[in-house]
Amino acid sequence: MAELMIEEQDIINAICLYQAKHKFVPAEQVEVELFYDDVEGFYAEAFVNGMTVTMNTFDMTQALRMWIEEQLHQDPYATGIKFLLDDDRGIIASLM
16 A cells, blocks of 8 residues: 555544444444553544543544544554654644
8 A cells, every 4th residue: 555644634534433333333423532642642522422432643643544544444454553743733643
């Protein structure tokens, strides 16, 4: 797989789909916020059925791997995933 940049909205969509699948709810019922700080690194908070689920970088990577397989129809383990903080684009992911 050639290097591909995944935009912030697609990361959010991937996490919505991932949480929806694991919580047995429609993806439209999941809200996601992405975060970065110097101590925790990259993480996300998903709001599902009135509960907050905090996802670390590993969890976010798992969500993206599911999205790569289901939406892009590619091997999700054939690439490395690196999260980046971009001043203009927000939190993005590089697939190498």
